[in-house]
Amino acid sequence: MTEGISELVAEPLADPARTAAAAGSIDELDERVAHCTACPRLVAWREKVARDKRAAFREEQYWGRPVPGFGPSDASIAVVGLAPAAHGANRTGRMFTGDRSGTVLYRALYDVGLASQPDSHRIGDGLELFSTRITAPVRCAPPVNKPTPSERDTCRPWLARELELLRPTLRVVVVLGGYGWQALLPVLNASAWRVPRPRPKFGHDVHAQLPAADGGADLHLLGCYHVSQQNTFTGRLTPEMLRNVLTRAKDLAELG
Template sequence: MTEVISELVAEPIEAPAQAAATARDLGELDSLVAHCTACPRLVAWREGVAREKRAAFRGEQYWGRPVPGFGPTDASIAVVGLAPAAHGANRTGRMFTGDRSGTVLYQALYDVGLASQPDSHSIGDGLELYDTRITAPVRCAPPANKPTPDERDACRPWLARELELLRPTLRVVVVLGGYGWQALLPVLGASEWRVPRPRPKFGHGVHARIPATDGGADLDLLGCYHVSQQNTFTGRLTPPMLREVFQQAKELAGVA
């Protein structure tokens, strides 16, 4: 397991907009993301969590770095969450891996044929995603799961470049939660799509068509309640509800 970033990185990235623009492909972008130190509060928090650890994971080496996206570089479906969990992706280095939210998410993806297995424990567990890439508008675990607006905006270039590189194949975005929805719309509006006015409002099951401005395919945006424990434990979001959203995403994307 990779060590905490403060012990590894000789040249931290403090300007995401400049760095993201240099990425020629998603592999390069993912590597750059993991070197970002643009937000001092988030750097201190993620590394502090990685040093102190949770008792259940005391024997593990935490990732403790910004978390890149996960999934194939020619994905037709993107899943946009919020940010890494302190003892989930901040520990494992892969989005939604190693926490209860990920348990629900990956089971649903497996059930509809978008994942090779129903669970996700670590980077080396063999999990593959099919036609799907998972990402987030904020790449560092934030205190109380609440990034500030400035932190969200500083992180925006990573997501913008990721979607730009996915553009040739991307057809559908499933957004988990209102935070991701609000963070994503400005990214789309500044890229190859025209966000309708008034802007579509978030809601579970909401479907919005975002017209393309570059002559390419339009984008279908699907809203889904976040797979947080608050939603899944209370029944606000159930496995059938989640499967229904991903099945719709498959159909809209033309995935068999």
């Protein structure tokens, strides 16, 4: 709920395992995520970036906090990335917003009918996602885009609770990159689904079906190369490749 995080939860939150579990809705979870202070290194880095700023954004006020997921609370598709970019989501307060990776992702979401517009600039720009929610296993911008295993594990309860709250409608998860894939599998296996053994390996356009453990619907897991500049500039991930994965996700979610 980055479209206007309130001060409902004003105090710092240093225990994700306890505070995430207590969230009764996606909106409440988003509020709590935005005030997390559990990882000292990430807190220091995100705030330093927000103070120092990039020259091109020196007149802007950076978000400088953990970034909640973005999209409706009844999404059928979840898109899972890695972590906020220092001068992207850490600046704007919305997942994949304000950098070139987001430009590629939102263009593709728009092209396949999952977003209201092809551009994502800032909170309040009118962007709406349809049946899709974007999230990440790590909610703070990490130095050199590399969170530590400890930071990943500390942040895990936020993603676990988010998927739990999405459970009634969630049918497909599109994972951007191998890091997100490895971080997500333990979360899924400890929730409403069971990860097959041997565990499915990440790859572009890989598809794994996870059987439900709670009597509900199974979950379809799709792999996609990350929308990083390293991948999109070199052609490892093309717009057509990304659209194809998202179209497959729509079909599996039976969105028409």
